[in-house]
Amino acid sequence: MDKGSTYEVKDMGLVTQGKNNLELAELHMGALLEVRERFAREKPLKGVRVGLALHVTKETAILVRTLKAGGADVAITGCNPLSTQDDVAAALAEEGVKVWAYKGENTEDYYRYIENVIAFKPQITIDDGCDLVSEIHKKHAHLIPDIICGCEETTTGIIRLKAMEKDNALKYPMIAVNDNKTKHLVDNYYGTGQSTIDGITRATNLLWAGKTVVVNGYGSCGRGVAQKAEGMGANVVITEVDNFRALQAAYDGFRVMPMNQAARIGDVFCSVTGNKHVISFEHMKLMKHGAMMANSGHFDNEIELSTLGEKAESRRNVRPFMEEYVLDGKKLFVLGEGRLVNLAAAEGHPSEVMSTSFCGQALSCEYGVKNKGKMEAKVLQLPTEIDDQIAGLQLKAMGISVDSLTAEQNDYLNSWEEGT
Incomplete structure (x- = not known):
């Protein structure tokens, strides 16, 4: 195991292979790269600490780069003991990202790494399965007043979050990225x-x-x-x-x-x-x-x-x-x-798939910052216009164009008087 002050990964000798895989991932993640370009100009996450418990894959690394481009300070660990790609973890560590993850984590390391992300005092949490959110609520409730929101990516995580909401245990807003139409279609x-x-x-x-x-x-x-x-x-x-x-x-x-x-x-x-x-x-x-x-x-x-x-x-x-x-x-x-x-046993979803899902994560973070203090401590849906924007970004990345409504059609859809 290779360790530094801001990382713990299996083998830093895998950096070159990790960088190669990140390069390949970016070739197929045009929608997310467009978000990253805008984030780099506008810095919507400037100074915001974002803590992630996600599968540490080449696609997730591109999300991390996107958040950093938007001005965020990022810390990440895995959300499943067997899902980390060790070459990607090494590449992130080499880029200066706070990362603690390796494939085959034992239970002790898994939760120790989650504690490392929590010690980072994230203002936004990005979760896959709700373990990060759950640990904050159970053991670190004193951090909750400074948390803007969280984003959850999985069906399992949403089930847990809705149970927390039902029990009045959920104490900060959670955006259900999993419930985006684009997430259900492309990712799920x-x-x-x-x-x-x-x-x-x-x-x-x-x-x-x-x-x-x-x-x-x-x-x-x-x-x-x-x-x-x-x-x-x-x-x-x-x-x-x-x-x-x-x-x-x-x-x-x-x-x-x-x-x-x-x-x-x-x-x-x-x-x-x-x-x-x-x-x-x-x-x-x-x-x-x-x-x-x-x-x-x-x-x-x-x-x-x-x-x-x-x-x-x-x-x-x-x-x-x-x-x-x-x-x-x-x-x-x-x-x-x-x-x-x-x-x-494999590499997870193809990069094109995760491009749309991670557009949802990145844009949810931006939405949370823009609406800081205005959201209830509930499981929330991302506005449909943002979901539609994600679909449009992916269509553009695929080189596909669609029609637009004419003024007459738009008026017709917004009126009730014209019939047979």
Whole structure:
């Protein structure tokens, strides 16, 4: 481990590779680069301390550069023990960013690094999963009066934040970046779909064609995984607890059934719900020999691994990010330690995907500063016009133009008198 006064990373010898990856990421993040250019001119975050608990990837590094261009002082740590790209962490440290992260963090280091970011006394928090926000509220409430706002990127984090709001425990405004339409479309649907299939493939070298793939949850992320698995030739089964989503899955052509039925027929299981023990030990006892389990929700508790570890007759690593458990004489496989398989076993979302998501993060920070003191301590939605701006930035980056309303059309949409 290499350490300095403002960083702790695995290997500073990886700086050159990290810089190469940042250069490649920027080639595909034109929307965020346009935000960065404007931030560099206008300095909307001048003097603001921004603390991040995000996946430390090449794409996140471009967000960090954008915030710094806007005048912010930035400190960052990871939000998942297996999602850091060590070469990127080294490159950020070499650029003078306050960074504490490495791939494979133990629990002690994970929370020690979050404490380092908290000690930085951030005025804006950017979170992926709500751990940073949660630790501030539980252990450092004295910092809250100086916090302008926070931004949360994941479905799991929003679930936690809404629970805090319901309990009157949330004490500063949180902007739900995850709820942007652009985030649901590009990141959750297209990004999670592609990167999850990528992670499972890298971990297993699986042939998808002909396999029965059980997707637990049919929100935006589950829809993406189901679509991509079907595209690879898999037979897809959906499990759901929400009637509308189950109906949507059925109309999309997928089989829908309870998990205790799906558990008996699945070859590959992937949970994407943001909930706990979606794949339970009881389900595992029903699975067939050779079944594989992966998770693409934020926390590793979507799969009941603790009980599996206690009850299994044996456990071993058979290849990177693929563990074999023997249960009642049959082999079951867990990928990426049950953590986010797209980041544990692969590289997460493509750069184009994160460009739109991180436009949301950067513009949320700017919105928070502009509206300092005016926002309630609730989970807030970014204004629709900013979300539309993000979509426009991405269209521009793709070289796509759209039509504009004529004056007559605009008048028509804003009137009620003209009919048949």
